[in-house]
Structure formats: structure tokens, C-alpha cells
Amino acid sequence: MSESPDERPDDAQYENARDRAATVAPLAPREFLRWTWRQLTSMRTALILLFLLALGAVPGSVVPQNAVDSLAAARWRDQHPSLTPIYEKLGMFNVYSSPWFSAIYILLMVSLVGCILPRTRVYLRAMRARPPKAPRNLARLPEHRTFTTDQEPDEVLRHARAALRGYRVDLAGPVDGTGSIAAERGYLREAGNLLFHVSVLVVLVGFAVGSLLGYKGGVLVVTGGQFANVSSQYDEFTPGSLFSVGSLEPFSFKVTDFDVTFDTGKRNFGLATDFSAGLSYKSSPNGEVKTARISVNHPLSIDGTKVFLIGHGYAPDITVRDTEGNVEYSGPVIFLPEDTMFRSSGVIKVPDASPKQLGFRGEFYPTTGFSMETGPTSVFPDAKLPLLSMQVYAGDLGLDDGIPQSVYALNTDNMKPVQKDGKDFRVDLAPGKGIIKSDGSLIPSTVTLPDGLGTITFNGVSRFVKLQISKNPADGVALAGVVLALLGLLGSLFIKPRRIWVSARREGGRTVVEVAGLDRSAGGDLSGVVDDLAGKLENRMSEDKA
Amino acid sequence: MSHAQFEVLSNQAVAICGAFYFIALLAHLAEWAAGRNVPLDADAAADAAAVSGTASAGTASAGSADTLVAVQESTEKMERFARWGLVATGVAAGVHLVAVVARGLAADPIRVPWGNMYEFTLTASLVVTIGYLALYRRFKLAWLSPVVTGFLLVVLMLDALLLYDPVFKLRDALQSPWLVIHVIAAIIATGAFTLGGMASVLYLIKERWLRNQGDPDRTPRRVGYLDRVPGLVQLDRFSYRVHAFAFPIWTFAALIAGPIWAEAAWGRYWGWDPKEVWAFITWVVYAAYLHARATAGWKGRAAAIIAIIGLLTLWFNFVGINFFFGSGSQHSYA
Numbered sequence: 001m002s003e004s005p006d007e008r009p010d011d012a013q014y015e016n017a018r019d020r021a022a023t024v025a026p027l028a029p030r031e032f033l034r035w036t037w038r039q040l041t042s043m044r045t046a047l048i049l050l051f052l053l054a055l056g057a058v059p060g061s062v063v064p065q066n067a068v069d070s071l072a073a074a075r076w077r078d079q080h081p082s083l084t085p086i087y088e089k090l091g092m093f094n095v096y097s098s099p100w101f102s103a104i105y106i107l108l109m110v111s112l113v114g115c116i117l118p119r120t121r122v123y124l125r126a127m128r129a130r131p132p133k134a135p136r137n138l139a140r141l142p143e144h145r146t147f148t149t150d151q152e153p154d155e156v157l158r159h160a161r162a163a164l165r166g167y168r169v170d171l172a173g174p175v176d177g178t179g180s181i182a183a184e185r186g187y188l189r190e191a192g193n194l195l196f197h198v199s200v201l202v203v204l205v206g207f208a209v210g211s212l213l214g215y216k217g218g219v220l221v222v223t224g225g226q227f228a229n230v231s232s233q234y235d236e237f238t239p240g241s242l243f244s245v246g247s248l249e250p251f252s253f254k255v256t257d258f259d260v261t262f263d264t265g266k267r268n269f270g271l272a273t274d275f276s277a278g279l280s281y282k283s284s285p286n287g288e289v290k291t292a293r294i295s296v297n298h299p300l301s302i303d304g305t306k307v308f309l310i311g312h313g314y315a316p317d318i319t320v321r322d323t324e325g326n327v328e329y330s331g332p333v334i335f336l337p338e339d340t341m342f343r344s345s346g347v348i349k350v351p352d353a354s355p356k357q358l359g360f361r362g363e364f365y366p367t368t369g370f371s372m373e374t375g376p377t378s379v380f381p382d383a384k385l386p387l388l389s390m391q392v393y394a395g396d397l398g399l400d401d402g403i404p405q406s407v408y409a410l411n412t413d414n415m416k417p418v419q420k421d422g423k424d425f426r427v428d429l430a431p432g433k434g435i436i437k438s439d440g441s442l443i444p445s446t447v448t449l450p451d452g453l454g455t456i457t458f459n460g461v462s463r464f465v466k467l468q469i470s471k472n473p474a475d476g477v478a479l480a481g482v483v484l485a486l487l488g489l490l491g492s493l494f495i496k497p498r499r500i501w502v503s504a505r506r507e508g509g510r511t512v513v514e515v516a517g518l519d520r521s522a523g524g525d526l527s528g529v530v531d532d533l534a535g536k537l538e539n540r541m542s543e544d545k546a
Numbered sequence: 547m548s549h550a551q552f553e554v555l556s557n558q559a560v561a562i563c564g565a566f567y568f569i570a571l572l573a574h575l576a577e578w579a580a581g582r583n584v585p586l587d588a589d590a591a592a593d594a595a596a597v598s599g600t601a602s603a604g605t606a607s608a609g610s611a612d613t614l615v616a617v618q619e620s621t622e623k624m625e626r627f628a629r630w631g632l633v634a635t636g637v638a639a640g641v642h643l644v645a646v647v648a649r650g651l652a653a654d655p656i657r658v659p660w661g662n663m664y665e666f667t668l669t670a671s672l673v674v675t676i677g678y679l680a681l682y683r684r685f686k687l688a689w690l691s692p693v694v695t696g697f698l699l700v701v702l703m704l705d706a707l708l709l710y711d712p713v714f715k716l717r718d719a720l721q722s723p724w725l726v727i728h729v730i731a732a733i734i735a736t737g738a739f740t741l742g743g744m745a746s747v748l749y750l751i752k753e754r755w756l757r758n759q760g761d762p763d764r765t766p767r768r769v770g771y772l773d774r775v776p777g778l779v780q781l782d783r784f785s786y787r788v789h790a791f792a793f794p795i796w797t798f799a800a801l802i803a804g805p806i807w808a809e810a811a812w813g814r815y816w817g818w819d820p821k822e823v824w825a826f827i828t829w830v831v832y833a834a835y836l837h838a839r840a841t842a843g844w845k846g847r848a849a850a851i852i853a854i855i856g857l858l859t860l861w862f863n864f865v866g867i868n869f870f871f872g873s874g875s876q877h878s879y880a
């Protein structure tokens with residue numbers, strides 16, 4: 001940015017306005033409004049707002065966000081009971097939709113509009129303007145060269161004009177042996193800059209519209225399980241404020257199978273490679289059934305709603321019976337993976353158990369290993385040697401309180417650990433024939449619970465997939481905005497606006513030629529350009545003579 | 547060659563190029579030590595001599611023939627050391643490139659070598675070297691040499707000691723052409739921002755030094771490094787040029803390629819994941835830098851400070867985030 005005031009008509013205008021406003025005291029309401037507007041739309045305010053925006057974004061990376069990972073946010077709240085109410089008030093769990101964060105970017109948007117409008121006006125005028133006449137004293141300009149030649153001034157100017165290709169050129173004279181050329185280029189720089197700033201608005205609007213009209217949901221589905229696209233089937237559902245649940249596309253699908261290979265090589269031991277899930281789906285209840293395979297980076301799109309495979313894990317298949325053998329619970333139960341070897345934790349709730357409701361809480365190890373330090377753990381992510389180890393609770397599960405409960409947490413307020421021989425009773429289960437331990441004892445697939453509470457059986461291992469389902473009607477707008485912004489930015493940063501003047505006059509039988517330039521952009525360096533032009537002209541002149 | 551052998555080759559190449567950066571650093575330090583005996587305008591005189599084709603360097607400084615000879619000797623020494631440093635840096639850059647390429651060949655199946663922090667740092671530092679060498683002549687970067695070589699030496703050491711990870715296969719999420727595009731753009735921008743940040747740091751140092759310098763026409767004194775660092779206007783301009791190059795690339799990496807990839811992998815363009823938050827913060831800070839340069843009262847010093855803040859947020863993002871937020875980020879494998 002050059003320092004001379006005419007370089008930045010808009011900014012200069014702001015500065016003057018501010019000075020003027022400052023001398024009017026006391027401020028009339030209208031003056032005050034005007035003053036406020038000018039303050040708000042000044043570069044300095046924009047700068048400060050940008051800083052605030054950057055600062056305001058920080059807490060959202062430190063505190064878990066509801067919209068990003070609601071489980072993590074809930075866990076955080078559990079762990080910090082005293083901070084939680086304060087954080088709730090400050091909107092710390094929803095930073096990016098909190099009033100204060102919105103205030104910053106809305107102010108920035110207002111500032112942006114207030115900045116774009118006057119600049120567009122100035123630009124439209126400047127676009128039609130002719131290059132300004134050569135200043136009387138070219139030697140005063142920062143970049144300036146002089147040489148003399150025997151050629152006539154009009155000859156010099158003719159050549160200069162040809163050399164200034166790409167410039168908007170005005171020729172004056174020669175009259176009485178004196179003439180000059182004024183040239184300017186780089187008009188598109190400001191256009192690029194304006195395009196950039198307008199595009200920023202487009203992105204923000206696209207973002208806003210998208211988050212108002214779209215939704216995002218997450219669901220865990222056990223293989224063989226079904227999903228119908230209604231909000232109650234989601235584990236996590238984040239609709240935009242203007243999203244109506246009725247507009248969910250009426251598709252449904254079944255997860256038919258899940259494939260995963262785990263690397264057994266030393267280098268990438270346990271790394272999941274190519275995992276994919278098979279779906280059979282219908283776009284509407286009466287539609288025809290189609291099939292698809294989805295994997296990471298390859299989602300399925302059904303009428304604009306996308307289904308992504310983003311994770312997987314195990315769901316041990318369990319049956320709980322009473323002492324008479326009546327089934328009280330049966331089916332796969334999702335255990336959430338805790339580490340890269342898929343040590344997983346989960347709970348089983350059996351509200352229909354008699355005489356008391358039963359709850360189990362524990363861990364699942366797909367390939368069990370044991371060490372004295374860690375106890376049982378998983379040593380490989382595939383289900384090679386599965387073991388389920390859980391603590392048993394009996395009492396009231398608290399499901400009838402009307403307070404919604406997570407299916408992954410056990411509320412033990414009204415439950416007691418089941419005991420045997422004065423110790424908490426644990427069930428260790430392995431499917432099929434069980435596992436023979438190193439001491440020769442057997443981990444069975446069925447265990448009888450003490451106190452006549454019934455039996456529990458580990459039938460086998462199923463898998464579940466974690467799917468994300470989302471619809472974002474205006475994402476394309478935001479993305480297009482960013483691309484336009486980039487184009488504008490390139491123009492703004494790399495188009496070099498500059499003015500060049502050449503004057504030629506007769507003096508003592510020779511022609512004195514002066515070449516001068518003025519850079520109008522940030523960080524430009526014109527010396528090379530002026531050198532070039534002067535050198536080219538000088539050579540041309542002597543060639544022509546020869 | 548087997549994959550494992552390539553990994554060994556890569557590690558050896560890192561050690562060797564570190565050694566060459568060290569040699570380059572020593573050469574440049576010797577260059578500036580020799581420079582203490584060369585008056586500032588000897589440069590200009592030598593330039594003038596070179597331009598006009600006459601070979602009468604050293605005429606600028608007054609003094610006896612003895613001092614003239616001494617100055618000439620020191621000048622030659624300076625040039626020699628500078629050349630050595632540059633050659634050593636060139637060799638280091640070549641070996642550095644081998645290290646990066648071998649790292650990619652070490653993976654099975656072979657892939658782009660940008661799978662983790664170690665590899666990212668290795669490549670970004672190579673971008674710094676290449677940028678420096680490419681701009682050396684155009685911007686007369688002799689003053690930047692000790693900073694760049696010293697920086698590279700330290701960064702490679704930290705990288706090898708603290709961030710080293712054996713070669714890994716890429717996670718599924720990373721197997722996408724957008725990874726290549728997104729990450730290479732991010733790496734180039736990071737390298738360039740780093741180079742620009744160095745100029746901004748020097749700007750602050752020189753500015754302070756100029757302010758603290760009492761009487762500028764004090765009697766002759768020795769010519770230190772800071773005397774030869776270009777003036778504030780040139781430093782600012784160089785810094786701006788490099789930032790202006792890096793900013794659109796960062797915009798592309800963080801706000802276009804990144805979201806497209808995230809959409810393909812996770813079903814959302816933008817999810818305010820810690821890594822994304824910090825990429826955004828970096829972007830906003832650099833936008834503020836560009837604004838500051840155009841705002842009265844913020845040009846110069848304040849702009850340089852903002853550029854440095856931008857660089858800190860940038861580096862924090864991919865070193866810090868992984869350490870502090872760990873699994874809290876979907877990007878934590880990076």
C-alpha cells in the first residue's frame with residue numbers, strides 16, 4: 001500500500017469523516033448514527049472484528065461441542081459439575097451458534113457490507129476514469145529515469161505507446177516539441193478485491209442457509225438391523241432451525257453385512273484396511289429394493305441425503321433368562337470401542353427381568369489377552385478370541401422416571417451390585433465352547449447368576465456400523481462462494497495496479513525523455529518496470545537511428 | 547529395494563541433510579563474521595563496479611592502502627563463505643528431497659509421504675529450503691541465510707527426535723486424491739508462511755535495534771549482522787510478498803480442498819473439529835495481517851506481530867492439536 005492519500009480514497013474518506021465527526025460536539029442523534037456507521041465500517045474496526053472472530057473461535061476447540069461430539073460434551077459436563085452451569089450460560093458447548101459468536105460475525109458482515117458498497121461506488125467511477133495527466137515534475141516520483149536521444153518527441157512517444165501494451169494510455173501532444181503519455185493498468189485488482197469480499201458474504205449466507213435448512217444425524221446399526229429415516233430412529237439428530245422433520249426423505253435400509261480386514265503385518269498391526277458395509281435400501285416404503293456398498297470416502301446418496309460409513313464396532317449377542325428358562329432379553333448389544341484394539345465398553349439393561357430388574361456393565365475384548373499389569377485387554381481388533389466381562393447389578397433401572405437415559409450408561413442409583421460369597425459378582429463369558437484358561441478352568445458361554453436371578457448367555461458376536469446421515473441443501477453455495485473468493489483473492493493480490501508516465505521534450509537540439517512510475521499496490525516494486533521501459537525505449541531510439 | 551530399506555535410506559538422508567544444513571550454517575556464520583570488517587558501502591561499491599564493468603571495488607571507504615587490502619580480503623572471504631553456504635544448502639536440499647521421496651517409497655503400498663506429523667514437518671521444511679533457494683537471487687536473501695539454515699537444522703532435529711514415527715499405512719480416511727491435494731497445498735503454504743514469518747521476526751528485531759541505536763553517525767564501528775539486514779521497507783515488502791503467495795494457497799487448502807475431502811470422508815464440509823477451528827483461526831489471522839498492512843497505525847510493526855501470531859497458530863495447529871486434544875479431533879491421526 002502506498003502512503004499517499006489518494007491511493008485509498010475510501011480509507012481517506014473514512015479518516016476525514018472521523019476527524020470531522022470528532023469535532024462536532026455534542027453529537028446530534030443523526031450525527032451519532034453516522035459516526036457509529038463510519039466507525040463500524042472502518043478498516044480498523046474490520047481488523048479488530050477479525051481478531052475477535054479468531055479469538056472467539058478458540059474455546060470451541062478446547063471445550064467439547066454439542067454439535068460436534070455430544071457424547072464427549074456430556075462426559076465433560078459429568079466431570080466438571082461446578083464449571084458446567086457457568087459454561088452453559090456462556091454458550092461454551094455451542095460456541096459457533098452462541099449469541100456472542102454470532103454477534104461478532106454479524107457485526108463483521110455489517111462492516112463488510114458497509115465497506116463493499118462505498119468501495120463499489122468508488123470503483124465504478126474509477127473504472128471509467130482516464131489515467132491522470134503526467135505530474136509537472138516527473139523527477140519527484142520515487143521511480144524515475146531520464147535519457148536523451150536525437151529522435152523527435154513524437155517518435156519517442158509512438159514507441160513508448162507501443163511498449164505500454166496492456167495499459168490504458170492517454171497521449172498529450174507533442175505541442176511545441178513537448179509531449180507526454182499517461183498510462184495506467186491493473187484496474188481489475190480492486191474488482192478482484194471486491195469479488196473476494198462479496199464472496200465472503202456468499203459463503204456466510206450459504207453457511208447460514210445450509211445450517212438452517214439441513215440436518216445431520218448419527219446412528220449405530222447392528223448388521224442385519226434396519227433403519228427407517230425418521231428422527232426417532234437416530235441416536236443423534238441435529239436439525240437446522242428451519243428444518244422440518246416432516247421433510248426427511250422417506251427412505252429405509254437394512255445393513256446386510258460388514259466387511260473389514262485387519263492388518264496382521266508387524267508394521268501396521270491392527271490397522272483396519274478397507275472396511276465396507278452392504279446396504280439394501282428403498283427410497284420410499286413402496287419403492288424397489290436396491291443394494292449398495294458404502295465405505296469411507298464412498299457414501300451412498302439417496303435423493304440428496306447422504307449416508308456415510310464413519311465407524312464400526314462389536315455388538316455381543318446376549319440372551320438373559322429367568323430360572324425357568326423364559327427369555328427376558330435377547331439380541332445384540334452395542335459396545336462402544338475404547339481403543340484401537342477395540343476393547344469396548346457397554347451396558348445391558350434387562351427391564352423385564354424378575355424378580356428384580358438386571359443391569360450389566362463391563363467390557364468386551366475381541367481378541368482377549370491378559371497381563372498382570374493391565375488385567376484382561378484386547379490385543380487385536382478382530383474377533384479372534386472374544387470375551388465379555390461384566391459386573392452385575394440388580395434393582396431398579398430407573399427407566400420409568402420419565403428422564404431419558406443413554407443406552408450406553410447404567411444408572412445404578414437404585415441398584416445394588418450382585419454379590420456372591422461376600423464379593424461383587426462378575427460374569428465372564430465366551431461364546432460357543434468357551435475359553436480354557438491357562439489354569440485349566442473354563443470360561444463358559446452361559447453363567448447362572450446367584451440369588452435366583454436367572455442365567456446369561458453369550459451367543460456370538462455381531463458387528464455394528466456407525467453411520468452418519470446428513471442433508472445440506474446449501475453447501476454448494478458456500479463452496480462456490482469460497483471458490484469465487486479464491487479467484488477474487490488471486491486478482492486482488494497479484495494484479496499490480498500501476499501508473500507510468502513518459503514525457504519527451506526538445507531541449508538544446510536533443511530530446512530529453514523522462515520515464516516515471518507509481519506503484520499503487522501493497523508491496524510492489526516498480527524499479528524493474530521503469531528500468532525496463534526506459535532501457536527498451538533508449539535501445540529502440542538508437543536502433544532506429546542506426 | 548524393499549520398503550524397509552527405503553525407510554532406512556530416508557532416515558539416513560535426514561541425518562545427512564541435517565549435517566549439510568549444519569555446514570551451511572557454519573559457513574554463513576563465518577560469512578557474517580568476516581563481514582564485520584567490511585564497511586557497508588563496500589557492497590554498493592562492489593555492485594557498482596560489477597554493473598559498470600570496472601574492477602575497482604573498495605574505493606568507497608577512506609583509509610590507507612592497508613585497510614583497503616584488508617577490506618578486500620574480508621570481502622572476498624565473505625563471498626567465498628556465502629558461496630560455500632549456498633552450495634551446502636543446495637546439497638542439503640537434494641538429500642532432503644531424497645529423504646522425502648524415500649519415505650513415500652517406504653510405505654506399502656507406496657504413497658505420498660504426508661501421513662503423520664513427522665512426515666508433514668519433513669516436507670514442510672523442504673518447502674522452506676526450496677522457497678529460500680528459489681528466491682535467493684531475486685530478493686538478495688544473503689541476510690536470511692543464517693536464519694534459514696539454523697531454523698532447518700533445529701526443526702529437523704526436533705522432527706527426528708520428538709516426532710519420529712515408523713512408516714505407517716494410511717488410514718482409510720486418508721486414501722483419497724483430495725488428501726494429496728489438500729495436504730500438499732497445506733504444506734506449501736506452511737513452508738511459505740514460515741519463510742515470511744522469519745522476515746517478520748527480523749523486522750521486529752531490526753526495528754527495535756534501529757530505535758535503540760543512539761546517534762546514527764557515531765564514529766566508525768564494526769558492521770554487524772543487523773546492519774546488513776535490509777531496511778524495514780524491504781523486509782516488510784519481502785514478508786508481504788511471501789505471505790501474499792501463501793495466503794491463497796492456504797485458503798485453497800483449508801477452505802476448499804479440506805472441506806471437500808471432509809465431505810467425502812465424514813459427510814460434512816465443515817464440522818468445527820479442533821483442527822478445522824485452528825485452520826480457520828490461522829486464516830482469519832492472516833486476513834487480519836493483510837488488512838493491517840493497509841491500515842494506518844497498523845502497518846509495519848503491528849502487521850509483523852500479526853504475521854508472527856499467524857505463524858504460531860499455524861504450527862500449533864498441527865503439532866499442538868495432536869498433543870493437547872489427542873483423540874478429541876477426528877484429524878488426530880495426522
Ligand code: HEM
Pocket residue numbers: 001041042043044046108111112113114115116193197200489492493522832833836837839840
Ligand atoms: C469477513 C471479513 C473480511 C475478510 C475475511 C477480509 C479479507 C481480506 C483479505 C484477505 C484481503 C487481502 C487482499 C489484498 O491484500 O488485496 C483484504 C483486503 C481488503 N479488505 Fe478485507 N476482509 C474482510 C472484511 C473487510 C471489511 C469489513 C472491510 C472494510 C472496512 C475490508 C476492507 C478491505 C480493503 C480496503 C482491502 C484492501 C487492502 C489492500 O489494498 O491491501 N475488508 N480483505
